Amino acid sequence: MLRKDKIRVVVADGQPVTVLGLQTWFETRERYRVVASATCEEQLLSKLRDADGELVIVGCALGAHARPAADQFGILRKLRECVPHTPLVALTTDSRTLAVRAMQRAGADGIASTRDDLKDLGRVCERVLSGVKGVISPRIAAGLESERRNAQAFHPDTIYREVRLSATTLAARM
Structure with a gap:
């Protein structure tokens, strides 16, 4: 069964130009209608x-300046409390594994990079709307894969084998 009404979207970002770009992109799609937008946390809530x-x-990054560094993704937790059953897509520049996992724990159903093509963001949104959790964009996935490869490349026994010195050898050289 096809939907006759448009999917109601809320967009928010600390950069007004990003909000305008998202609004424009979603409004030009037949399937979506932007029902609210915000450039600060209080306005969004x-x-x-x-x-x-x-x-x-x-x-x-929305509202990040007002939060301590330890609560980097507090906006996601607040949104999850405010709208617990609404799919939530996070936009970020951070593709580190720890950050991605923290965003998912904080309540993001999907994560896209601010550097993604908008069609990739659209695909993340489609999958999240279909009920899939833990969706990440191709650019975020590439960042995670790169981090994984770099972590595997570091192995102290092979890289630093020739550099190791015993304490007595080091003391004798001084």
Whole structure:
């Protein structure tokens, strides 16, 4: 059965130009309608109460200046509390494994890079809307794979075997 109404999307990012770009891109798609947008955390949380969105796309840097570094993805936790059953896609520049896992634990159903093509963001949104959890964009996946390869390349027995010195050898050289 095909939907007759458009999917209601809420977009938020700390950069107004990013919000405008997301609004424009989603509005030009037949399937979506942007029902709310925000450029700060407080604005987003107040608009969410009235927006009745079916998908939230948020830049992870939104409100980061007001949070301690240890709570880097607090906005995702707040959104998960505010709209617990609404699919949530996080936009980020960080593709490190620890950061991706932290975003997923904080409540992101999908993660896309701010450097992704918009068609890749669209694919992440489609998969998240279909109920899939843990969706990542190709650029985020490539970053994770690169980090994994670099971690495997470091092996202390092979890289530093020739550099190891015993304490007595080191003391004798001084």
